[in-house]
Amino acid sequence: MRVVVAGAAGYIGGELLRLLIGHPEVEVVGAISSRFPGKRVDGVHPNLRASTDLLFCSADEVTECDAVFLALPHRAVMTQIEYWTQRAKLVIDLTGDFRLNDTKVFERYYGSEHQAPHLLDAFVPGLPELHRERLRGADLISVPGCMATAGVLALHPLVAHELIDTQAGVQLDARTGSSGSGSTAGPANLHAERSGAMRVFAPTGHRHEAEISQHLGMPAAMTATGVEAVRGVQTIAHTTLRPGVGKSDLRRAFREQYAEEPFVRVVAHQRGIFRYPDPKILLGSNYCDVGYALDEDTGRLTAIGALDNLVKGGAGNAVQCLNIRMGWPETYGLTFPGLHPV
Amino acid sequence: MRVVVAGAAGYIGGELLRLLIGHPEVEVVGAISSRFPGKRVDGVHPNLRASTDLLFCSADEVTECDAVFLALPHRAVMTQIEYWTQRAKLVIDLTGDFRLNDTKVFERYYGSEHQAPHLLDAFVPGLPELHRERLRGADLISVPGCMATAGVLALHPLVAHELIDTQAGVQLDARTGSSGSGSTAGPANLHAERSGAMRVFAPTGHRHEAEISQHLGMPAAMTATGVEAVRGVQTIAHTTLRPGVGKSDLRRAFREQYAEEPFVRVVAHQRGIFRYPDPKILLGSNYCDVGYALDEDTGRLTAIGALDNLVKGGAGNAVQCLNIRMGWPETYGLTFPGLHPV
């Protein structure tokens, strides 16, 4: 299968290239970069040295392909979506442009009017754990935000099994590494400024809360903090169980929801160093680890999600969607388990 | 003034020594360590090389002194408190033993019966911002936990000015560096395991939530996560303002509460890299930075506190209490402003 990556010089773009170059059914026929056309891909992504001789190209050098991955800046895709649908049978968008299906919500969180509202319903959310069947026939896929994916997957069993009162809403606390700011970030992301920081960059109203709210059908409020890490997202959701719900219900809900999922692991242990989901051991892997802890006295539940923002939070999730869409084994190109220690 | 530090080989103990050696009115006459009696203090605390020739001693080498700081393991002080009150006029306890004034709450959070319940009321909380007047006459002082201090100081103006409904309770999310685990921590704190971690070590029921609840008179639930840092605590509190309360009320409450405080700064900026409290720039300093952000659509408020857990979250706060108790300028020994970048 011939695929193209647009925005290939960015961090998500580079991760798409790493995964697609290692994919048994895919040939990368275009790596588009407006900044580096004609330059070697491995000059920007040095981990790909000896893996590829590909050069970046400009968008107009691409004629047609079977699939295109759009790892572009937010708000860039909605104005050029027809350009891409004409060139590729399958479009997988990794920006925020087609994640929210309500134009008013989009405007509130992205600060601009939506430029292609007629296509919002045509995009299938790139969340296999919630939308696998729809993805099998999708030609337009919108991969969710990294924190949204972690938050949704941690809370989904609670909602699906009606263990929490969705009307009460949910408060989330998200932590993220610096790669989420992208390869063109400014002075605030200089190593000397960002290193060791606990930077509350979105004390209220982070965009991904809108996605969580939409996917779960409940109000969601999220605080986002940059912590010391390059990769990695962790979300902590604070909720309260419905009266009468207990530990065994929780166990059953998580097990039933995720027993067959290839990339979700339930991590909630009494012992050991890694008792709850921690992105540290997920670098490079496509897992989203989810877990929970219950305060039995009060019914308060903490639901935790962790992932590598560039993989399950972006490029890896996109490749998983591709695999589903094409009917390939879902783990193709995604078998790296992560490292420990690291 | 002649002071003794018990637990002087630990991280809080070392920080007490750093601050007290640099204090213009204090002479350190004893640095007690059960592990290293007779060894040089600067062999364990290498930052004090050239600052002191002090040797560690054992507890029984100390006869009497004007003040003792107890930087011992939790539950060790309550069984030996009379030993110390006989040797020192002023006892400043940095453990959790006398922080909670309800023995049942103590038992629930510390898992043991309290051994000196008759003294619980005699200890004055070492929180100058809430108890300065009582501290002026205190002979027994109990310094609060690091996350509790950050959480209480961030929320105190909201409670004192009745901007939030205390009955609704508060949910907190705390992040902390590795030094809080102490110098005798086990394999879970090996660098290879702890580096780059986002380790939810207390998903529910962290001890410091009981202190926050007690100080503020409202239910508090806290999740605690170890993030990549050696020093530093940040707490994020999620609350909702009372109807009708707005931004100007918030500004006034924080300003009035802290305008005269030497070690609390209100940090809530629209611009710049450090817009909200971040412990990164507080290493070594006695500041607790507090800030807040309001989602005006929903009334949700995020209140943020940050400090160096070994300074304002421990040793520095203890020295500030000493200064208040002795009638000295409150900043004696505590003038280091912190570094940037670092």
Next chain:
Amino acid sequence: MRVVVAGAAGYIGGELLRLLIGHPEVEVVGAISSRFPGKRVDGVHPNLRASTDLLFCSADEVTECDAVFLALPHRAVMTQIEYWTQRAKLVIDLTGDFRLNDTKVFERYYGSEHQAPHLLDAFVPGLPELHRERLRGADLISVPGCMATAGVLALHPLVAHELIDTQAGVQLDARTGSSGSGSTAGPANLHAERSGAMRVFAPTGHRHEAEISQHLGMPAAMTATGVEAVRGVQTIAHTTLRPGVGKSDLRRAFREQYAEEPFVRVVAHQRGIFRYPDPKILLGSNYCDVGYALDEDTGRLTAIGALDNLVKGGAGNAVQCLNIRMGWPETYGLTFPGLHPV
């Protein structure tokens, strides 16, 4: 092929398990740990959750196998080597016990008399780039030390092409992450002590200098420093070119030496962020990147090597040796290219 890993709960052991579990020709039939017999492997190596249900076993539970990897403490293998040769046709030792072929040198660097000197010549050095042909028929393989591998591979083309005067000797400066100290390291490796350190732990006489000296046939002196990293080794070698040798000779030597090597990349660029070998982008990969820079005025040459100490510096290199020994494609199980950014 049925393989056993001894020392499977350590960091090298865990990395062997990760690589062997993902290897298309290998079945792991034993993961020996004296600390955790009967416990789940993924309880210690959380990255292997969902990849394996293996339990650790004790050594005496292993009857026979096709190959055993010994990831044990130094000096443990030489006293039990016959035990292992009776149980496995192929023994791959990852300790220092059979790396040095001169017992006097061994004694000087390891501080004990060698317990199996008669076997020293029987072990083939596990360095494919220097000993590939011998490895094809080897039944006893001794994998070199992590810093030795980086240092040797960076210098080997210079020696092989006689570009430097070996009698002049070589001075090396090595930097390493904390995982090299192992999973049972003591208080000096606590996160609070080790984080951000530049710790010269071997200012002179590091053991790996003896290996470098032996492999290259020239005196070598090495200084080793622990820097902030969990994984990663970098060695900087300072040498002087023979008179008349120039840049084109250097280029040719490195190209000819490594053009066909699957796991050595020559990295010496004029531009870009990653101009010289940096272990940052090698985490989890089996590459050893090598590079060099010449001061043309003085003839001084800096030769640089970088690798992941647990992979090409240990477990990965061992698997590469296995592949060579068995006649399999050399990259089996070792295709992960590394990440960027990370």
Next chain:
Amino acid sequence: MRVVVAGAAGYIGGELLRLLIGHPEVEVVGAISSRFPGKRVDGVHPNLRASTDLLFCSADEVTECDAVFLALPHRAVMTQIEYWTQRAKLVIDLTGDFRLNDTKVFERYYGSEHQAPHLLDAFVPGLPELHRERLRGADLISVPGCMATAGVLALHPLVAHELIDTQAGVQLDARTGSSGSGSTAGPANLHAERSGAMRVFAPTGHRHEAEISQHLGMPAAMTATGVEAVRGVQTIAHTTLRPGVGKSDLRRAFREQYAEEPFVRVVAHQRGIFRYPDPKILLGSNYCDVGYALDEDTGRLTAIGALDNLVKGGAGNAVQCLNIRMGWPETYGLTFPGLHPV
């Protein structure tokens, strides 16, 4: 005393402000920034919140002052030096412009012709440990580079006591944190790129080697690597002792050289976690720790220096020079001892 800082928005500039604001004899009357004139100083240097209300100004707002510190880009000072000597009685330059007294060497290392060669001899090197007497009467002071200071102070006793053969030259290996790249660094210093790196940015010919060579009167070659740290420089010098020189000569040389120095500590211990100089415990302090280790078999000596590049490697050293010049106690404003752990 009325002092001005030019380049006050940079990292060295900020550190000068921190130290000078806390200095008992100094009043900062101007903080010049071409980027932020009129903006609050603590908006750029958040650690100074509550310490100062100073605003940045432009250069032409400064009329005259007693001393000016020039923390400007390299090559900027030599073209404007007369402007400053007309405005300030004492000029302390922190750039590289007046560090090298040979214009040819300057051209080779800085790539431009010197614009004020007539003043090269008028500048006194800001190295108290070598030039204290000359500094007492100096009106023009040139503070050395951070790595040069660490390297020179580690080697100086060996040269002064003639323990090494200076004709043999010296090879140095320097490691540095990211703050040395300054607050206007580009994409190579993004956190995601720089974090965890071991980046050999100067494999040969780093500028500071020319300073070391000049100060010690011997050929010096230096390799410089950026490692994971914001602050901190460590230099490792590889030398060989003259025949007959032994450990006691080394001890005596270092002790005699530095016994009276307020900011140099000799660190060479057999035990403990911090046996050799490590910048980790020097953050914010003005110490340069120096140490050494001898391989008695070969006579090879490793001499190690460590400091905070922004303090003893820049701003702190400059303030120490000011103190000497003014006849004040040398430790004024420089008493912070550093932190542990951190």
